Amino acid sequence: xxxxxxxxxxxxxxxxxxxxxxxxxxxxxxxxxxxxxxxxxxxxxxxxxxxxxxxxxxxxxxxxxxxxxxxxxxxxxxxxxxxxxxxxxxxxxxxxxxxxxxxxxxxxxxxxxxxxxxxxxxxxxxxxxxxxxxxxxxxxxxxxxxxxxxxxxxxxxxxxxxxxxxxxxxxxxxxxxxxxxxxxxxxxxxxxxxxxxxxxxxxxxxxxxxxxxxxxxxxxxxxxxxxxxxxxxxxxxxxxxxxxxxxxxxxxxxxxxxxxxxxxxxxxxxxxxxxxxxxxxxxxxxxxxxxxxxxxxxxxxxxxxxxxxxxxxxxxxxxxxxxxxxxxxxxxxxxxxxxxxxxxxxxxxxxxxxxxxxxxxxx
Amino acid sequence: xxxxxxxxxxxxxxxxxxxxxxxxxxxxxxxxxxxxxxxxxxxxxxxxxxxxxxxxxxxxxxxxxxxxxxxxxxxxxxxxxxxxxxxxxxxxxxxxxxxxxxxxxxxxxxxxxxxxxxxxxxxxxxxxxxxxxxxxxxxxxxxxxxxxxxxxxxxxxxxxxxxxxxxxxxxxxxxxxxxxxxxxxxxxxxxxxxxxxxxxxxxxxxxxxxxxxxxxxxxxxxxxxxxxxxxxxxxxxxxxxxxxxxxxxxxxxxxxxxxxxxxxxxxxxxxxxxxxxxxxxxxxxxxxxxxxxxxxxxx
Numbered sequence: 194x195x196x197x198x199x200x201x202x203x204x205x206x207x208x209x210x211x212x213x214x215x216x217x218x219x220x221x222x223x224x225x226x227x228x229x230x231x232x233x234x235x236x237x238x239x240x241x242x243x244x245x246x247x248x249x250x251x252x253x254x255x256x257x258x259x260x261x262x263x264x265x266x267x268x269x270x271x272x273x274x275x276x277x278x279x280x281x282x283x284x285x286x287x288x289x290x291x292x293x294x295x296x297x298x299x300x301x302x303x304x305x306x307x308x309x310x311x312x313x314x315x316x317x318x319x320x321x322x323x324x325x326x327x328x329x330x331x332x333x334x335x336x337x338x339x340x341x342x343x344x345x346x347x348x349x350x351x352x353x354x355x356x357x358x359x360x361x362x363x364x365x366x367x368x369x370x371x372x373x374x375x376x377x378x379x380x381x382x383x384x385x386x387x388x389x390x391x392x393x394x395x396x397x398x399x400x401x402x403x404x405x406x407x408x409x410x411x412x413x414x415x416x417x418x419x420x421x422x423x424x425x426x427x428x429x430x431x432x433x434x435x436x437x438x439x440x441x442x443x444x445x446x447x448x449x450x451x452x453x454x455x456x457x458x459x460x461x462x463x464x465x466x467x468x469x470x471x472x473x474x475x476x477x478x479x480x481x482x483x484x485x486x487x488x489x490x491x492x493x494x495x496x497x498x499x500x501x502x503x504x505x506x507x508x509x510x511x512x513x514x515x516x517x518x519x520x521x522x523x524x525x526x527x528x529x530x531x532x533x534x535x536x537x538x539x540x541x542x543x544x545x546x547x548x549x550x551x552x553x554x555x556x
Numbered sequence: 557x558x559x560x561x562x563x564x565x566x567x568x569x570x571x572x573x574x575x576x577x578x579x580x581x582x583x584x585x586x587x588x589x590x591x592x593x594x595x596x597x598x599x600x601x602x603x604x605x606x607x608x609x610x611x612x613x614x615x616x617x618x619x620x621x622x623x624x625x626x627x628x629x630x631x632x633x634x635x636x637x638x639x640x641x642x643x644x645x646x647x648x649x650x651x652x653x654x655x656x657x658x659x660x661x662x663x664x665x666x667x668x669x670x671x672x673x674x675x676x677x678x679x680x681x682x683x684x685x686x687x688x689x690x691x692x693x694x695x696x697x698x699x700x701x702x703x704x705x706x707x708x709x710x711x712x713x714x715x716x717x718x719x720x721x722x723x724x725x726x727x728x729x730x731x732x733x734x735x736x737x738x739x740x741x742x743x744x745x746x747x748x749x750x751x752x753x754x755x756x757x758x759x760x761x762x763x764x765x766x767x768x769x770x771x772x773x774x775x776x777x778x779x780x781x782x783x784x785x786x787x788x789x790x791x792x793x794x795x796x797x798x799x800x801x802x803x804x805x806x807x808x809x810x811x812x813x814x815x816x817x818x819x820x821x822x823x824x825x826x827x828x829x830x831x832x833x834x835x836x837x838x839x840x841x842x843x844x845x846x847x848x849x850x851x852x853x854x855x
Contacts, residue, residue: 250755272754273763285752289770298766299756350757 198354198386199226199249203258206244206410218244220410221258226354226388231380233389233397236407237433242390245407246356249388251275263353278347279356283363284339286331292318292342293327299350317345320379337368344376348383355380357389361396373399394434398422406430422475424548431473431550436518439550440472447544453513458489458544471550476506478547479519479540481528488541493517495536498529505529507538593823601817611824630808630825637805638832640719641787644726645780648734651727652779653772656735656742671739674732682729686796689725690716693797717799725793730786734779741775777840784836789829805829 206219218241226232234242247253248260251272259268267275278299286295293314294301300310318324321341331339340360347355357376361369377400380387391397397404398418405415406429414426425431428439442451449457449472457472482490493509500523507519519540521529532538596608610620615634619626659670677685692698693716700712715721745768753763791806798804805825812822 273757273759279755281748285748302758
């Protein structure tokens with residue numbers, strides 16, 4: 194209890210649509226955010242992740258359930274009385290104020306004396322790498338700099354929790370990657386919990402201590418990035434995070450047979466030793482068979498071979514017409530040359546790496 | 557021809573007609589009025605071509621000793637007109653500002669419908685609409701009849717021919733002029749900024765003063781200017797709803813031209829009104845100069 198900073202109990206929210214129907218944005222969500230944790234809410238648009246964030250910041254009222262922040266019930270508290278600050282998607286900097294005034298806003302509102310305010314503003318701006326920019330106007334800054342001001346403004350009052358609503362989506366790729374690392378560092382320095390919303394799975398995997406994958410107003414899986422990638426609980430999580438080859442079929446001992454006759458070998462001992470299951474093989478788990486008979490293989494007719502720098506991406510189909518994606522390290526050029534000629538590949542995989550998704554775990 | 561010089565020619569062609577029109581029909585008459593204001597009034601109307609500063613003297617305190625003593629009534633009319641115009645601006649703002657927020661949050665269809673309603677009065681004659689107010693406000697008018705029959709009052713109230721009636725009428729006339737600029741800036745208001753303010757701990761009242769009001773101020777100032785200027789010189793509303801009891805600048809000037817046939821004095825009054833206006837605008841421009849320069853720099 195004491196190690197969770199936010200606790201949602203049965204949080205529910207339903208929105209009425211203009212057509213007179215209703216949409217369930219949050220479906221009885223239970224969630225605990227730990228102290229000093231970088232938690233990412235990940236999901237496609239409309240999955241409820243932004244609603245969840247707004248429930249925590251107080252802009253959306255819960256339809257049912259309750260929310261506790263640091264042990265205190267915040268369910269009926271307006272946003273301006275919650276110890277939570279937000280970095281908004283489009284920064285939401287006040288255009289009629291300078292960078293310094295923007296940054297000082299939370300302190301000014303809290304009645305902090307002017308001299309102390311100036312000191313803290315300088316410290317906060319230094320923290321985000323904008324020393325001496327107090328006098329600028331938001332419109333004079335680049336997107337990345339505005340982002341940093343928004344960050345400084347949100348952390349200056351030392352909230353118990355910082356919410357970030359897709360803050361990096363407007364930045365270009367290089368800047369985004371730099372900011373990802375900076376955010377992570379900043380979170381460690383500050384020692385406060387971050388809840389980060391994104392639809393970018395790469396971002397989620399890079400930065401988070403834990404990731405909550407949302408869909409249809411429910412948390413599909415809440416775990417470390419690695420656990421989510423390696424052991425997704427259902428096929429939604431498997432396809433949403435990373436590329437994946439999924440094989441629906443029936444388990445028969447140490448193999449899984451699909452309806453089109455494809456056979457996948459595995460080493461898992463599923464709780465139900467037989468029955469329906471889905472096997473997951475990540476593209477990078479395939480390798481090119483070179484005469485070694487130890488590993489099971491899939492024969493694939495290649496439709497495209499794409500060079501992406503560090504790897505080759507192979508897009509193909511099995512005899513039965515099933516689509517397969519594989520990633521082969523670009524170091525193995527000689528093998529690639531062969532398959533480019535023949536347009537066929539024998540893809541091997543390690544049965545120990547095959548992950549089985551049990552239908553009982555499906556939502 | 558270079559692109560730059562072609563641009564210049566295009567600009568001249570596009571702006572030519574309107575510049576010519578303004579030169580002939582605005583600057584010309586203005587010059588005539590300015591000259592007239594320094595001429596002596598003729599005995600039987602018309603003007604005498606001698607330099608005569610006492611038109612302004614009659615207003616400001618150095619009247620022509622040959623004809624009349626200085627009468628402070630003109631300054632009083634000035635002050636009262638400014639006061640009524642300012643109250644009109646204030647009352648119109650009180651009506652339009654909240655309404656703009658309500659309408660800005662409606663769906664696109666309802667928004668357009670409401671904007672149509674606001675422009676609807678332009679479809680009928682101003683005079684007719686003002687006479688309807690006479691019917692409503694007069695001693696035997698709608699309001700008094702209702703109050704009398706409900707027993708709330710024993711004798712009819714003096715509603716018409718008061719400052720209040722003039723302000724009411726002017727607010728009624730000028731609401732569309734106030735509403736449009738105010739609405740334009742309210743509609744543009746970025747509500748995530750309001751959210752950001754609330755999120756940073758500012759309550760609704762502080763958020764209004766620190767965020768909403770400064771960001772919608774351009775619309776308020778714009779509306780105030782384009783209502784204040786015609787309100788200060790308006791003579792139709794005071795003539796109909798003020799009766800003979802309330803004299804405003806517009807009526808005074810009209811009277812000088814049409815009744816007293818003292819064109820130089822009428823012109824001098826008109827020049828004074830314009831000077832007051834220009835001074836006020838200048839103060840505004842200077843006050844917002846620094847901010848304005850910043851805004852253009854940042855764009």
